[in-house]
Amino acid sequence: MATSPPIETVTTDVLIIGAGAAGLRTSIELAEKGIDCLVLGKRDHGDAHTIWAAGGINASLGSLDPEDRWEIHAADTFNEGHLVNDATAVELLCQRAPERIRELDAWGIDFNRTDDGTINQRYFGAQSFRRTCFVGDRTGKALMETLVQKAMTLNVPYRQNLYITDLVVDDGRATGAVGFDMETGRPVAFDADAVVIAAGGHTSLFRRSSSRPDENTGDAQALAFRAGVSLRDMEFVQFHPTGKVHPEEEAGHLVTEAVRGEGGRLYNAEGERFMERYSPNQMELDARDVVARAIEQEVREGRGTENDAVLLDISHRDDAYIHERLPRMVEEFAEQGVDITKEPMEVAPTAHYAMGGIEVNFETGQTAVDGLYAVGECTTGVHGANRLGGNSLVETIVFGQITGQHIAETLSTRPHTPLSEAQVREYVAAQDHLAASEGTHTPEEIMTHLRNLMWDHAGILRNEDSLLTGLHQLQQLQEAARDLDVQADRTTLRYENAQNVRSMLITAETILRGALERTESRGAHARTDYPDKDPAWKQNIRCVPTGNGGMDVAIHAVDAPSAPVQRAIDEEHELDYHHLE
Structure with a gap:
């Protein structure tokens, strides 16, 4: 392979890696305060994973349930997270969510409305009140x-189809990043006074995932880890109860929780409404981990369909109501020949959301590396052991605003550190080396084996023997990845996958090590050899980089909620599912 073309160098005050909701909201805050920033995306601008979030966005507005308040929203978030959440993160999220929702409303988002014109809110799993605002079942897209429109009015600059491979850290300070243009193949170096990682999660590490196969491959987490930042709570991966089963190319794609929020019912292949056995009070709207494990149990005990799935039925609702509230689901299943107003959908659990990720100070967005920030799903702390449905979208806009504001207020106090030319040349040479590699194993082969490994050994149900087997197989894959066969330039999918493999192997190891360390079942982490929650494990697990690819595991206690939130927890609010009947 020929060496790379000349390196393009770009200078900006703030570099934002990730062009989804978290990155865009950060950029809007910076632009409104007159700070020069640049947003980078791996895909066309506006084509971010955010658009796949369908069901809604949480805030204690009290449109339908005026007794709701932010402290109860926080209590629900802690309870769903099994009390290992970051207390500061949860309380900031729930306090500021209403303001951010009203801001979106003022910016023109087309929320569904009640008859009196207020923002409508729907039930969502494990929530005590109706607090999920929505735009039909396309809330993320809206x-x-x-x-995007708000950023355009502020003339926020962006680069699309740009892949970041490495962060540049000089004497403990982030000074920029190195990547390549996916259309031209040209390597690009970015010189910045602050860098924000907003590049999503890592659920594409699993065989069945609600992500596109080339998204959420752990890029953000691996970038931070290689830069010296710890990853925390990586064992907590949320498996959404309802993913598509077919067509094959869409297996795992999300069937929104809004279907159950609007009264959808789950049945096994024998026609039993099986959630009555597992959660007679909250039924289909219990926590996602509870419903996902119930489905897994039904399938394991032989009551699933021939596709190892169950049936989700909304057909008892009025046709017009279904078309109004779930238009995207109606359309998508109609393309498969299924009329959801008359027949059930076939669904099975799918890897959906990463609760674990990059450690940050949520009051600032700052990581342990000076000048390096992180926002959105790539971080950890808000959701604890399991994410409350509807909290992911609001996390992006709450902490995007907070992070942008902090950077804007402190940027002028930071001395500029020029980008290290030696480090840039080293990272570009590594790109050249990867592109030219003539080995035995293709990136696609490694990715397929890894996804099967993670589903089989770190999936919905885990145990020590399986996790140890998974770690052993991962070590074999890590060795195989040193002998990659790429022989492709930077504009190809083969080369992109080779870069993805770098990230996926690091992130997978942190998940397996965290899951092996946590000898209990808590939230989305379910161990058949330790089936009970252990009060002694109300702690967080950190994977700490030790240099040269090594990692240590450390444990630390969680902070307690504030007194007002603890009172709301003690009040034991709970959804009465039967309002929907």
């Missing part, structure tokens, strides 16, 4: 369109 949010992205609103943020």
